[in-house]
Amino acid sequence: MKNRFAFLPTLGLGMAALTALSLVACSTPGTRVVLLPQDDGKPSAVVVRVKDGEEVLSKPYQRATAAVGASGAPVVDQADAAKVQAENRQLFDMRPPPPKRYTVYFELGGTTLTASSQLTLSEALAEAQARSGSDVVVTGHTDTKGTIEQNDELSRRRAQEVVQLLVERQFPSSRIEAVGRGERELAVQTADDVDEPRNRRVTIEVR
Known part of the structure; x- marks a missing residue:
């Protein structure tokens, strides 16, 4: 048989x-x-x-x-x-390589990447371009400054900013998914209304 x-x-x-x-x-x-x-x-x-x-x-x-x-x-x-x-x-x-995750950080209250995160973004882009048929999941996050509604919107804007930067560098938009999680998934647990730079971030998962 x-x-x-x-x-x-x-x-x-x-x-x-x-x-x-x-x-x-x-x-x-x-x-x-x-x-x-x-x-x-x-x-x-x-x-x-x-x-x-x-x-x-x-x-x-x-x-x-x-x-x-x-x-x-x-x-x-x-x-x-x-x-x-x-x-x-x-x-x-023949199995595809495991996903790789990168994290970029933002200045307080906006969608401007920190200087060191520009290099991280380039590394994520290089990894995505090196993988045949890869796609990217971009997830925006905030710290606890501001209201939940404001942070939901800010996290979406941060995710879209990263998407735009990737597209400007010739990665296909059709292979990028972007979501915002606001302050729901803190990297560092804090009380409300706390300025925490490590929570102002976007994760970029290349798979």
């Missing part, structure tokens, strides 16, 4: 997407699904469904096998990580 293998990393995929991938993988007799670890080490899971049942893979290198003609749920066991990697080296080599 010739088996078909599906290797499922969970980075960037929601449970619905993972379930869909599992359904596709298990529609072929003799299919095996192996859950790969996330690059950041965070826990993950995937549902593997066949006609007569389902199983959840939640540990790195757990394997679900749906044998030809078998009834019931897939059989789950633990694959040997080194063996899986050695036997499928070409597939592992």
Whole structure:
């Protein structure tokens, strides 16, 4: 019997997407699904469904096998990580590099980057341009000076400022997503109405 293998990393995929991938993988007799670890080490899971049942893979290198003609749920066991990697080296080599995150900072109350952040922005752009088909997620943040509404707007403006700088340097706008989080995700926890330079930031995730 010739088996078909599906290797499922969970980075960037929601449970619905993972379930869909599992359904596709298990529609072929003799299919095996192996859950790969996330690059950041965070826990993950995937549902593997066949006609007569389902199983959840939640540990790195757990394997679900749906044998030809078998009834019931897939059989789950633990694959040997080194063996899986050695036997499928070409597939592992084809995996995209993990996302890289950069942080740029702003002067108080506005959308002007600090001098040192100009260099960081250039590094992020170089990384994005070096990756084939890359996209960028830009997330704006503020400190706790001002109202929540003001900071929501300011964080969006900061994110858009970074987007504009990237586009001006020839990175396609269609491959950039920008959001503002205001003061909701402080890098440094402070009381309200506190001027904290490390919270006045935009994160740039290149993936």
